[in-house]
Amino acid sequence: MTATTEHLYDTDGRIADQATSGTRGAVTMEIDTELVGDAASAPVDADSDPFCESVARLAASALDAPVAFVTVVESGAEIVKGAIDRERSRPATTTDIAGVVSRAERELQDGDGRVLGTLCVADRRERDWAEEDLAHLAQLSGLLATQLSERSAVPAQSSGSDLADDLDMLANSVHSLADLADRSDDVRLHRHAATSRRRLASVVEAAGTPAHRAETARQFDVRHAINRAVREASFVTGDDRIESVLGEKVLPIVGDQFAVERAVTHIVSAALDHTGSGVVRAELHVESDMAVFVVTSDDCTMSAGELARAVASVDKTRPSSAAAGIRLHGNETVVSGNGVRAASGPDGTTMSVRWAIANG
CATH class of the missing domain: 3.30.565.10 (Histidine kinase-like ATPase, C-terminal domain)
Structure with missing residues (x-):
């Protein structure tokens, strides 16, 4: 039986107990087919997630490994949301991945330390993961954790046109006040204007309406x-x-x-x-x-x-x-x-x- 080595690494390539990740913002990632192949052509499982599939393929390419997968915690169980096995068929579960000798992985955590899942890259040969490999893995896990955390924190959407109109008027009012403040030499007015714009941004973000782009172009x-x-x-x-x-x-x-x-x-x-x-x-x-x-x-x-x-x-x-x-x-x-x-x-x-x- 071949032994499998499993370690969790920090960004400096040292074995660590936990991994950290960012929590703000979200981004949709498009992977170049020249770099990782055509993700759309790969057979996927019913639980597959396009973003997780792309990250898994990019991780395997960046670390030059045959296997990479992303698991996400759902209802207390870890579900494979993205995976690639260049030497065999795409695994639907982690138990489908056979012959792995060494692997590097990162827990995906939100800002409160809640574990969202795991990004793992594996190989069927003995290898010492280079510091550059582990740095790439850390960056990709941070990007993935950000996306997963943002998804779980998306507020309920409101379609009320009245709220959108109110926020539109509020945004225009804040802009007018900020313009007046800019014409003044009083530093306190500049600070108040900056604070008002920042607070308005938080309100608009939390509202989750089309008024997210409140001001008319x-x-x-x-x-x-x-x-x-x-x-x-x-x-x-x-x-x-x-x-x-x-x-x-x-x-x-x-x-x-x-x-x-x-x-x-x-x-x-x-x-x-x-x-x-x-x-x-x-x-x-x-x-x-x-x-x-x-x-x-x-x-x-x-x-x-x-x-x-x-x-x-x-x-x-x-x-x-x-x-x-x-x-x-x-x-x-x-x-x-x-x-x-x-x-x-x-x-x-x-x-x-x-x-x-x-x-x-």
């Missing part, structure tokens, strides 16, 4: 919106290590200004939170007919989960959403979506967002 100067969001990010994080170059030219775009400011605040705040002793640089420039906002930090490393949340926050500002793609290139993680790209690795983090400049 309008034309506004993205330079002005970014400047306000950068100030708010500095206020929220208590960190002013940011160098911004936004230019003097008005750059009109059409969209939900409130949502754009929230997304930019999220991106800049995340960069500040994860930057060590360096600074965060924010630049807005024009490329052809596009306004391009770039945030960089040479002393910043972000997980796949955090990158995905940043991309998702921007994707929510778009008229239509597109599935985000995640790639692992050596030590660099790249997440891209609809006009947004986020990459992080040993050399730092770069996040960029593109908007079409409005005509007239």
